Amino acid sequence: MSTSTPDADDLHHHARRMGGRDPHEAHRSATPLELLFDLTFVISFGFAASRFAHALAEGHYAVALLGFAFASFAICWAWINFSWFSSAYDTDDWLFRLLTMAQMAGVLVLAIGLPRMFASLEDNDGRVDNTVMVLGYVIMRIALVLQWLRAAKQDPARRRVCLTYAVAIVLAQIGWTATLFVDLPAAAMFVFICTLVLTELAGPVLAERKDGGTPWHAHHIVERHGLFAIIALGEGVVGTVATLSAVVDTQGWTLDTALVCAAGVGLTFGMWWIYYILPSAHVLREHRERSFVWGYSQMAIVTAIVATGAGLHVAAYYLEHKAHIGAFAVLLTTAIPVSVFIGSIYALYYYLVRRFDPFHLWLLLLTAAVVAAAVVAALAGVRMSVCLCILTLAPVVTVVGYEVRGHRHEAESLARGEAGHPAL
Structure with a gap:
C-alpha cells in the first residue's frame, strides 16, 4: 500500500481563497483548531454552572433561572456563530487561524463576565451588569464580521448571503452595546433583551433562505x-x-x-x-x-x-x-x-x-x-x-x-x- 507524500504547498498555511467548502465532502470531520476553540467553552460552562448551582443552593431561584438562561444563550450562541461559519468556509490558513484566536479571546472575556452578571442579579437593583460579556462579544464579532466580509469578497456566488450575515451581526451587536448606556426599567430592559435575542435568532434564518444559503456540511x-x-x-x-x-x-x-x-x-x-x-x-x-x-x-x-x-x-x-x-x-x-x-x-x-x-x-x-x-x-x-x-x-x-x-x-x-x- 502506498501513501502520497504531502508537498510543501500542502504543509504551508498560506492564504487561500474562501470560496466555500463542498457540502458533500467525504470524511469531513472536526479540525484540531475547532477542538481547541471548544476548550474555551469548558471554562464558560464551568463558570455558568457553578454560579447557577450556588444560587439554587441559596434558594434564589429567580436569580438562578434568569442568570443561567442569559448565560446559556450567550455561550451557546457564541459557539454556534463560529461553528456554522467554519463548517461552510474553513480554509485553515493563517488569517482564518488568527481570527479564530481572536474569537477564543472573546469567549474567555465572556466567561470572565459571567460571575459579575450573576452578582448584579443578586443585588436586586434592577440592573444587569453585562458589561464584560458585551465586551467579549465585541471582540468575537469584530473577528467574525471580518470573516463574513472576506467570504463575501471571495465567494461572489454567495455574496448577498455573506453580507446579510455580516449586517445582521453588526445590528445585533449595536443593540447589545446600547444596553450598556440606556437606563431602562427592569421590565423594559427585559423586553429589549428579548427583542435582541429574537434578532439574533432571525439573522441566520434570513440569510440562509436567500440565494441558497451557505455550504455547511x-x-x-x-x-x-x-x-x-x-x-x-x-x-x-x-x-x-x-x-x-x-x-x-x-x-x-x-x-x-x-x-x-x-x-x-x-x-x-x-x-x-x-x-x-x-x-x-x-x-x-x-x-x-x-x-x-x-x-x-x-x-x-x-x-x-x-x-x-x-x-x-x-x-x-x-x-x-x-x-x-x-x-x-x-x-x-x-x-x-x-x-x-x-x-x-x-x-x-x-x-x-x-x-x-x-x-x-x-x-x-x-x-x-x-x-x-x-x-x-x-x-x-x-x-x-x-x-x-x-x-x-x-x-x-x-x-x-x-x-x-x-x-x-x-x-x-x-x-x-x-x-x-x-x-x-
Whole structure:
C-alpha cells in the first residue's frame, strides 16, 4: 500500500481563497483548531454552572433561572456563530487561524463576565451588569464580521448571503452595546433583551433562505454539535467530582457520597447515550431546511445538560451542609433539567423523522413514572442520594427501549423516507 507524500504547498498555511467548502465532502470531520476553540467553552460552562448551582443552593431561584438562561444563550450562541461559519468556509490558513484566536479571546472575556452578571442579579437593583460579556462579544464579532466580509469578497456566488450575515451581526451587536448606556426599567430592559435575542435568532434564518444559503456540511455540523454536547456533559462530571472531593476531605467516604457520585456518572452516561440516538446527520443531509429548528433546539438540549450538572453540584452542596434548601428541592434541581432533556430529545426526534411511533409514548410514560417515583420518594423523606439513584433510571428507560426495539423503528422510518414516504 502506498501513501502520497504531502508537498510543501500542502504543509504551508498560506492564504487561500474562501470560496466555500463542498457540502458533500467525504470524511469531513472536526479540525484540531475547532477542538481547541471548544476548550474555551469548558471554562464558560464551568463558570455558568457553578454560579447557577450556588444560587439554587441559596434558594434564589429567580436569580438562578434568569442568570443561567442569559448565560446559556450567550455561550451557546457564541459557539454556534463560529461553528456554522467554519463548517461552510474553513480554509485553515493563517488569517482564518488568527481570527479564530481572536474569537477564543472573546469567549474567555465572556466567561470572565459571567460571575459579575450573576452578582448584579443578586443585588436586586434592577440592573444587569453585562458589561464584560458585551465586551467579549465585541471582540468575537469584530473577528467574525471580518470573516463574513472576506467570504463575501471571495465567494461572489454567495455574496448577498455573506453580507446579510455580516449586517445582521453588526445590528445585533449595536443593540447589545446600547444596553450598556440606556437606563431602562427592569421590565423594559427585559423586553429589549428579548427583542435582541429574537434578532439574533432571525439573522441566520434570513440569510440562509436567500440565494441558497451557505455550504455547511451536514455530517460535520452534527459532529460539531455532538462534541459541544460532550463538553456540556463533561462539566457535570468534572464539577460534581470537584465538589464531592471537598466533602470527602472533610467527612470521608460515606454512602451518600458514593451514591451521588454514582448517580452523576449514570445520568451523564445515560444522557450521552440518548443524545446519539438522534438520526441528525442522515436527515439534515437530505433536508437542509430542517437545520434551523434542529440547531436552535440544540441550545435547549445543551442548556438542560449543563443544568443537570449544576443540579448535581447542588446535591454535593447539600451533602456538605452548604445548601439552604431541603432534600426535595435539591432533587428537583436535577430532575427538572433531566426531564427537559429527555423531552427535548423525543420532540426533536419526531421533528426529524416526521413519524409518530406509539412505542415512544410508552417509553415516555415509563420515564415519567421513574421521575415521579424519585419525586415521591423525596417527599416521603427517603435519602436524597437514594432519590438521585432512582432518577438515574430515567434515561435508562429510553436506552433499553431503543436497543430492544427502537433501533428497528428508526431504521424503518429512515428507509421509508428514502423511498419517498411522507415519514421524511
